[in-house]
Amino acid sequence: TGKEVWPKGDEKVWKAGTRGVDQDVSDITKSFVNHVQTSLARQAYNLDDLGAYQAAALSVRDNLLVNWNETQLNYTRKAPKRAYYLSLEFLMGRTLDNALLNLGLKDKYRKGVEQLGFNMEDLLEKERDAALGNGGLGRLAACYLDSGASQELPLWGYGLRYQYGIFQQLISPEGNQLEAPDPWLENQNPWELPRLDVTYEVRFYGQAERSGSGNGRAAWTGGQEVLAVAYDVMIPGYKTKTTNNLRLWESKPKRGFDLNSFNAGNYEGAVESSNSAAAITSVLYPNDHTTFGKELRLKQQYFWTAASLQDILRRFKNVGKPITEFPDYAAIQLNDTHPTLAIPELMRILIDEEELSWDEAWKIVTNTFFYTNHTVLPEALEKWPVPLVEHVLPRHMQIIYDINLYFLQAVEKKFPGDRERLTRMSLIEEGYPKQVRMAHLACIGSRKVNGVAELHSELVQTTILKDFVEFEGVSKFGNVTNGVTPRRWLDQCNFELSDLITKTLKLEKNVWLKDLTKLEGLLPFAENKAFRAEWAAIKQRNKERLARHVQTTLGLEVRTDAMFDVQIKRLHEYKRQTLNILGVIHRYITLKGMTPAERKKSNRKVVFFAGKAAPAYYIAKLTIRLIVNVARVINADPDTKDFLQLYFLPDYSVSLAEVLIPASDISQHISTAGTEASGTSNMKFCLNGGLLLGTVDGANIEIAEEVGESNVFFFGHLTPAVEDLRYQHTYHPIPIEEKCPALANVLNQVSAGLFGDGAPYEPLLNTIRQGDYYLITDDFDSYIAALAMVDEAYLDREEWIKKSIRTTA
Ligand code: C3B
Numbered sequence: 001t002g003k004e005v006w007p008k009g010d011e012k013v014w015k016a017g018t019r020g021v022d023q024d025v026s027d028i029t030k031s032f033v034n035h036v037q038t039s040l041a042r043q044a045y046n047l048d049d050l051g052a053y054q055a056a057a058l059s060v061r062d063n064l065l066v067n068w069n070e071t072q073l074n075y076t077r078k079a080p081k082r083a084y085y086l087s088l089e090f091l092m093g094r095t096l097d098n099a100l101l102n103l104g105l106k107d108k109y110r111k112g113v114e115q116l117g118f119n120m121e122d123l124l125e126k127e128r129d130a131a132l133g134n135g136g137l138g139r140l141a142a143c144y145l146d147s148g149a150s151q152e153l154p155l156w157g158y159g160l161r162y163q164y165g166i167f168q169q170l171i172s173p174e175g176n177q178l179e180a181p182d183p184w185l186e187n188q189n190p191w192e193l194p195r196l197d198v199t200y201e202v203r204f205y206g207q208a209e210r211s212g213s214g215n216g217r218a219a220w221t222g223g224q225e226v227l228a229v230a231y232d233v234m235i236p237g238y239k240t241k242t243t244n245n246l247r248l249w250e251s252k253p254k255r256g257f258d259l260n261s262f263n264a265g266n267y268e269g270a271v272e273s274s275n276s277a278a279a280i281t282s283v284l285y286p287n288d289h290t291t292f293g294k295e296l297r298l299k300q301q302y303f304w305t306a307a308s309l310q311d312i313l314r315r316f317k318n319v320g321k322p323i324t325e326f327p328d329y330a331a332i333q334l335n336d337t338h339p340t341l342a343i344p345e346l347m348r349i350l351i352d353e354e355e356l357s358w359d360e361a362w363k364i365v366t367n368t369f370f371y372t373n374h375t376v377l378p379e380a381l382e383k384w385p386v387p388l389v390e391h392v393l394p395r396h397m398q399i400i401y402d403i404n405l406y407f408l409q410a411v412e413k414k415f416p417g418d419r420e421r422l423t424r425m426s427l428i429e430e431g432y433p434k435q436v437r438m439a440h441l442a443c444i445g446s447r448k449v450n451g452v453a454e455l456h457s458e459l460v461q462t463t464i465l466k467d468f469v470e471f472e473g474v475s476k477f478g479n480v481t482n483g484v485t486p487r488r489w490l491d492q493c494n495f496e497l498s499d500l501i502t503k504t505l506k507l508e509k510n511v512w513l514k515d516l517t518k519l520e521g522l523l524p525f526a527e528n529k530a531f532r533a534e535w536a537a538i539k540q541r542n543k544e545r546l547a548r549h550v551q552t553t554l555g556l557e558v559r560t561d562a563m564f565d566v567q568i569k570r571l572h573e574y575k576r577q578t579l580n581i582l583g584v585i586h587r588y589i590t591l592k593g594m595t596p597a598e599r600k601k602s603n604r605k606v607v608f609f610a611g612k613a614a615p616a617y618y619i620a621k622l623t624i625r626l627i628v629n630v631a632r633v634i635n636a637d638p639d640t641k642d643f644l645q646l647y648f649l650p651d652y653s654v655s656l657a658e659v660l661i662p663a664s665d666i667s668q669h670i671s672t673a674g675t676e677a678s679g680t681s682n683m684k685f686c687l688n689g690g691l692l693l694g695t696v697d698g699a700n701i702e703i704a705e706e707v708g709e710s711n712v713f714f715f716g717h718l719t720p721a722v723e724d725l726r727y728q729h730t731y732h733p734i735p736i737e738e739k740c741p742a743l744a745n746v747l748n749q750v751s752a753g754l755f756g757d758g759a760p761y762e763p764l765l766n767t768i769r770q771g772d773y774y775l776i777t778d779d780f781d782s783y784i785a786a787l788a789m790v791d792e793a794y795l796d797r798e799e800w801i802k803k804s805i806r807t808t809a
Contacts, residue, residue, distance in 0.1 A: 021063045022105065028112035031059040044117075050187070052118045053096070053126035056109065057190035060099050064234040065193070067103075067243040075154050079319045081328060083155045084312055085145070086305065086342065087335035089138030089284070090159045090246060091166075092130040092233075093654025095191045096123070097492055098146070102236040128184050129653045130191070131165035132248075134288040134612075135570040136482075136680050137374050139654065140452075141335055143680070146485040149237030149244040150514065158308040160300060161192075161231045161248035164283040169612050169651045175628030177613055177621050179286075191233055192248070198230035200310040201254060202303050208395035216358050216402065217351055220395040225254045226277045228307035238487050239510045249307045251280035287614045288570045289380040298384060298392055305342040309349065323354055327367035334371045334446065337382045337438035343369060343445035344399040352395070358402070371446040372480070373439065373460050375677050377574065381464065383435035386428065400427055400436060407444055411471055425467045443468050450480045453678035453699040455719065481702055482678040486513055489684045493658035496538045497688065501808075504531065516687075522809040526802040536801050539665070539689060546663035550647065556635075559645060562604035563794050565693075566660055566685070567668040568652055571613035571620035573767065573774050574675040580609070580668055581627050582776070583783055584634070584646055585746045585754075591640045599643055603791040606645040608660060610652035622764040624648065629755045657681070662688045665800075666713075666790055669694035670783070672774045674719035676700075689804040693790060695779070711803045713793075715786035716779040725778050729771055736769055736777055743768075743780040 008014075022028050035058040036042050042051055075082070100106040110120045133139060141157065148155030167179040206223025210216075233246040253273055279296065280303050316329050334340060343365060350361035375381075390397045404427040415421050427444075429435045443449050443465055451457030457479030461469050469477055491498040491513055502509045505521045512518035525531040540560070547558040567580050584607055591599055609627050613620035631646040649656060661667075667685040669676070669692060676698040686692060686703055694700040695716040704712045717725060728734075737744040747765050751758040768776045794800050 019062065019066055021066050021103065022059070022108075025108050025111045025115070028059065028105070028108055029115055031062060032056060032112060032116060035059050049118065049122050050126045052113065052116070053123040054188070054190055056113060056123055057096050057127070060096060060103070060105070060109070061190055061234070063103055063105070064099060064236055064243055067236065067241045068234045068245065070241060071243045072245065076318070079329070080154050082315075082330055083148070083153060084308070084330060084332045085141060085148075085155060085157045085335060086308060086332060086339035087138070087141040087157060087159055088301070088304065088338040089133030089335075090130075090141045090145070090157060090248075091133030091135070091138035091654060092142045093488070093658070094124070094127040094129055096127050098488055099234075099236055101487060101492055102146075102150075102238045104239060128187070129165075129655050130184060130189075131182060131653060132159065132162055132284055134166060134284070134286065136678070137288075137336060140482055140680055143483065143485045143488075145235045145244065145246060146238070146487060147483070149235045149242050150240065150485075150487070152237060152240055152242040153244075155244055157235070157244075157246040158304065158311075159246065159248050160281050160284075160304050161250040162281055162284045166284055166612065167286055167615070171624070171628060171648070171650045175625040175632075177615075177624050179615050193232045193234070195230040195232055198311070200228045200307045202226050202228055202251075202306045204299060204302070204392055206394065208398055210398070217355070218395055218398060220348070220352070224273065224277070226280060226303065227252050227254045228303060230307075230311070238513065247308070247311065249281065249304055251277050251303055253277035286612075287616075289375060289377055289572060289574075290614060290617070291380065291382050293383075293385055293388065295388060295392060298388060301338055302341050302345070302393055302396075305339045306345055308339075309342055309345055313349065323350070323356070324360065324364065326364050330368060332369050334369055334442055336372065336374045337442045340371075340382070340438045340442040340445070341393070341396060343441055344393075344396040344403070347399050347403070348395055351399075358406075362403075362406075365445055367447055369442075369446040371442040371449045373442075373449065373451050373456075373464075373677075376456070376459050376464050377675060382438040383429060384438065386434040386436060388433075389436055400441065403441070403444070404428060414471060421467060425471070439464065440468070444472075448476055448478060450478045451677065452480065452482045453702060454479050454481060455674070455701055456677040456698060459674060459719070481699060482680050482683070484680050484683045484687070486516055486687060488658070489661070490687050494538075494542065494662035494688050496541065497535075497662065497808075500534055500538060519809050522805055526805040526809070529798075532798065532801045532805070535689065535805055536797075539663070539804070542662040546659050549659050550649065554647075554649070556647065558606060558647065559604070559642070562606045562645070563665045563790075564606050564608065564663050565666050565668065565790075566608045566664040566690070567670075568608070568610040568657060568660055569679075569681060571611045571617070571623055573619060574671055576670050576672065576774055576776065577609060577611070577623050577627070578764070578768070578774075579670055579776050579779065579783055580607075581623065581630060582743065582746050582780070583787060584644070585630060585749065586742060586784060587644055587787070588630075588634050588637075588640060589746065589749065591643055592637075599640070602643055603794055604643050605791075606647070608647050608649060608664075610649040610656060610660065612652055619764055619767060622761060626750070626755070626761055626764065633755050657684070661685055661690065664688070664690035665794065665804075666691045666693050669698070669700050670716070671695055671697050672722060672779075673697045673717055674722055675774075686807045689808045691790075691800075691803055691807055693786060707807045707809075711806050713786045713790055715782040717775060722775065725775055726773065729773075740777050740780050742784065743777060 032055050035055040036047055039058050040051055040054060100109055113120050145157050165182045165184050168182050170178040170180055172178050204224045206221055208218045208220045210218045228249040229252055231248045231250060235244040235246055280299050285297055312330055316326055346365050347361050350356045408422055411422060411425055427437055427440050429437055451460040461477050504525055505512055543560045543564055547560050550556050550558045569575055571577055613624055627648045631648055634644055634646050635641055661684050664685055667690050669679050669682045673695050678699040682692060682700055682703055693713040696714055696718050750761055
């Protein structure tokens, strides 16, 4: 009718009881004390920092909820087209500081907790990271959520509520990575809202019987039924009331007990099904860029996509439109191929339950999904064994075969007689066993396909999906270069720099924090000496903050009158932490060969590494071991320790990144050309005035275009050369002593025991000596030359600061 009718009871009483967002310090202290007393059942007498953090978090959550409720009601009323981001990983990090920033309540909360005898910094440190992700892909999802809410877009995330996030990394006395569980929900999680009333059933196994009437329908029955329970996480936008939702599913048994077995005295059998249901969301798989074909992982993927689709469809049905209009109300972004089962699942719902024809259903599906590819590395492209899919999801296997049949018929029509093309493009890869190629399914089931940086998107179109571009036309394929939220990655983690920028640009902070092109206004200030001094002083204080952090967590003394050189990311051969550590060894050997007078003239440097290795990735773990043991020797060597220090910081996390990034003078992004799809920490370092040392790869290229090539340090072979070089390694290998004597010397010193027994490192060193798939031997000399240019540039400190300012600008 256009006129609102009050739904229940006395409108005035409702309105009088409605909670607003806290505005005054006294409102804040009241709600804090109230939570201490009622939610936590504690008092001033027994409230420690952890308790105070919890009270503050609960009180902030109340504010988020007010906005969240309003936002959701608004969406329901206006029924806009909604975007859904399906991601198996959301690497959120901490929430309290971010929520305060976005609500604009930071200062007031600081004052409030101070009045109650606490220090805000201490409380913030008590929060555990929500680490439901492995690395770049998961953090990108988290940044997109912040961005979506800040731009007031009706965007919801869907993921899994893992009991255990990414493992905690410990380093053994020998320097080996050890993994410990991350029970992040142990102390309760104030940021989630259990929605025990929002549940869906999800089926596994059983039988799928075709109806036999030729309409393509089937009945899927039997097997195991599991319940998905919703947990909602509020996602506040920056300086807006828009507060979006991240819905995470937890699995639980549909029935707590099988009473029949219980009565028969079989208690273990009775609880067995409940154990396996709960197992689905128990742990995040810690593999980055590799797939293992584990049944539980397949169950995770289906459980999550099935629950999310039911939820999305229910919301759509409330709008009251015919199902054919679904794509006008929902766009579903697939974060990598992990949620690709959503494609056959939506087909199943539309055909078997909504009783649409195949063509009607396929039209809806292919207008609903959008697929983002995040890597072209072959080992990361998901494939599921056909027998496994048949067993766990019999109906979906039928549908995938049907999709494949129609698809290959269309390909055959366009390219008659091209059998090889059909083999290449098929959704099913031949072999023992046959495998379902998820990237092919995601591609043909989606309306658009994108890569995550210009070079990467180009590679997607010319390598792994080349046939699909030829078949479907290039307009379906595009590029969306990754981004990072400047709220967390500048304002929060580097507030001093943020304040200086605000003061200098003479703009409200919320203006440039929502429009980073405004940073260009800093360019002229690179020429201003006083400004440069302020800029450099902030970098220095950030280095001191990092040094304090290392001191309190590891008890180590980091010198801060040196250049800070940082490489932090998952350990992987393609990311080439090996190149970096071999470069450090080269530097050490060179320093050892100098006279004390020569050394004095050299650039002082502290090198930081951090990152986790997949628990089963042997070579990556050896790299960690080598770094730790090189550090032990270098940091203890009286000849060199004033000029070169090396640290491996254990248990890399979002929170640790927030301390490391603002302190970096230079960061390394040195993947073999063509292997790093984008990288996102490269953007974060640059935003914080850290210079970039890298290969011509991923988003490094676009960054260099923006900051100017004279402000970045590029080295190494380019993408088009990589294939040829690998061919040469295999068919015309050159002995390493001949090809790269400096590197040969480094490898020999490691073998000979310069850093303790060399034998354990042989498998790692042999990956370079033989095959050298990631081109360490080809890029080593130009890498060392680039490092020398970095040193030289750093010695001219004023010029360096100019570069730093220009990089941010
Ligand atoms: C990563 C890529 O390795 C990065 O280059 C990229 O910036 C991010 O995704 C975000 O797009 N990635 C990942 O973290 N895990 C994968 N399995 C594949 C790619």
